[in-house]
Amino acid sequence: MKQFLILFLSFVLTSTAFSQGAIEKYFSEYEDDEKFSVVYVSPKMFKMVAKVLSEQENQDLKDVVENLDGLRILKVDDAEGKFYKEAKGKINTKEYELLMTARDEGQKIEFLTKESGDIIQELLLMVGGDEFVLMSFMGDIDLEKIARLAKSLNIDGVEHLGKLDKKE
Amino acid sequence: MLKKLSTTILLTLLLIGTNLAQRPLNKFIDNHKNQDKAVCMTLPGWLLRSGFNFAENFAEEQDEKAFLDLGQYFKKLRFLVIDEKAHVSDYAIQTLLNDLPDHGMEKFVSFREEGNNVNVWVREKDDIVKNLSILIRGEDNLIVVNLNTDMPLDALKEANFSFNSKRKESTNHH
Numbered sequence: 001m002k003q004f005l006i007l008f009l010s011f012v013l014t015s016t017a018f019s020q021g022a023i024e025k026y027f028s029e030y031e032d033d034e035k036f037s038v039v040y041v042s043p044k045m046f047k048m049v050a051k052v053l054s055e056q057e058n059q060d061l062k063d064v065v066e067n068l069d070g071l072r073i074l075k076v077d078d079a080e081g082k083f084y085k086e087a088k089g090k091i092n093t094k095e096y097e098l099l100m101t102a103r104d105e106g107q108k109i110e111f112l113t114k115e116s117g118d119i120i121q122e123l124l125l126m127v128g129g130d131e132f133v134l135m136s137f138m139g140d141i142d143l144e145k146i147a148r149l150a151k152s153l154n155i156d157g158v159e160h161l162g163k164l165d166k167k168e
Numbered sequence: 169m170l171k172k173l174s175t176t177i178l179l180t181l182l183l184i185g186t187n188l189a190q191r192p193l194n195k196f197i198d199n200h201k202n203q204d205k206a207v208c209m210t211l212p213g214w215l216l217r218s219g220f221n222f223a224e225n226f227a228e229e230q231d232e233k234a235f236l237d238l239g240q241y242f243k244k245l246r247f248l249v250i251d252e253k254a255h256v257s258d259y260a261i262q263t264l265l266n267d268l269p270d271h272g273m274e275k276f277v278s279f280r281e282e283g284n285n286v287n288v289w290v291r292e293k294d295d296i297v298k299n300l301s302i303l304i305r306g307e308d309n310l311i312v313v314n315l316n317t318d319m320p321l322d323a324l325k326e327a328n329f330s331f332n333s334k335r336k337e338s339t340n341h342h
Contacts, residue, residue, distance in 0.1 A: 037281040044274045044290065051295065052324040 023124065023136065026090050027072055039073040046070070046139075060145045069139035076132050084108075084128030096124060099143075106130070113141075192267035193301050193314045196260070197248045205251040213243040213316075234326070241319035248312040256310050264303070273301060283307040295321045 030036050050066040076083055096112040103109070107129035114122035120141040127133035137146065201208035220239025227233045250256060265287065269275070273289040280286070284306050291299040297319040304311040 034280075034283065037279070039277075039279040040275075041277050042275050044292075045276050048276075048290075048292065048321060051321045 023087075023090060023092075023096075023134075026087055026134070027074060027136070030074055030076075031072075035076050037073075037075040039071070041071040043069045043139075060148050064142065064145045067140040067142070068137060070136075071138075072136045074132075074134045077130065078128070078132035079130050081128055081132075083132040084126065087126060087132070087134055088128075091124075096122075113143075192264055192271055193312065194246065196264045197246055197312055197314065199260070200250060200256055201248055203250060203255045205255070206248065207250075208248045209246070211245040216242040216245055238319060238323060241317045241323060243316040243318060245316075246312075246314045248310075250310045252308060261303070261305065261310075268301070273299065292321075297321070 031038050031040075046065050046068040050062060053062045053065065078084055091112065096114050099111040099113050101108070101110050107127055110126045112124040112126070113120045114124070120143065121138065123137040123141050123143070123146065125133070125135040197208060200206060217239055220236045220242070224233055224236040227236055268289050272291045274291065276288040276290045278285070278287045284304070286305075287303040289299075289301040289303075290297060297317050300313075300315045300317065302311070302313040304313075
């Protein structure tokens with residue numbers, strides 16, 4: 001019985017590790033690569049920011065921030081499109097659904113989501129062009145609020161999220 | 169007598185515990201402060217508070233005053249600046265970063281761009297920020313900042329910071 005339990009737990013743990021997905025691995029692979037600009041915002045920061053924001057502050061911002069579990073951004077010069085193609089090839093289409101694409105001044109922008117039931121657990125943004133940008137928001141995500149929020153934040157790459165508004 | 173003894177033991181353990189929680193960063197600073205091109209300073213809370221109170225007299229914007237008012241919660245600031253980062257091994261830095269979570273520190277935010285790495289760690293308890301640590305690795309220099317505080321999150325809320333790039337109108341509460 002004990003051995004069975006150990007085997008079962010090992011199986012569950014291993015499955016969890018594999019289900020972390022190729023995009024997670026992509027981030028892990030390149031976050032130590034000096035060519036890439038990397039931003040990581042922890043769940044801790046979002047929770048603290050949500051507590052610090054006053055009710056007078058943009059309510060959308062507070063709502064979005066409260067429910068975020070993390071933000072990761074990778075950015076690199078990619079005139080040949082090599083990193084963009086590589087990242088696209090790694091997306092598991094069973095996990096991620098294409099939400100929207102846009103083309104803007106030579107850049108190709110794609111929004112993908114990972115859902116669990118009716119909840120969007122991850123919003124992935126990929127931008128290809130002279131620069132490759134891969135951005136991942138994790139948490140309980142409201143797309144409409146993120147689009148409104150993106151227009152007011154001053155982080156390089158986040159402005160593309162404002163296009164989510166145009167989807168409607 | 170027994171009560172006094174147990175209180176003394178408890179206080180001693182508490183002090184040791186607090187020290188242990190901060191050991192990696194202070195140990196790192198102590199290990200490197202005597203190197204060439206290293207500048208290290210420790211500023212006690214009373215000096216920080218005096219400085220912030222003094223600066224508040226010259227602050228014109230309400231936001232500035234609100235920020236400077238936060239100085240009342242600062243307990244101690246240590247910083248270390250080393251030019252020519254080559255004197256500090258990557259192994260030492262990585263060991264520090266690996267040790268911080270074991271001492272109650274949580275990764276807050278990190279970013280890297282054009283050879284500059286910034287890591288911010290925080291220790292918070294019951295909505296009070298107890299410690300804020302910043303590690304900045306530039307191409308040619310290294311900066312370590314360790315700030316001990318007793319800053320409640322409500323204080324930051326009252327400071328009315330805006331994270332919005334379109335800054336809200338400054339309120340005047342005079």
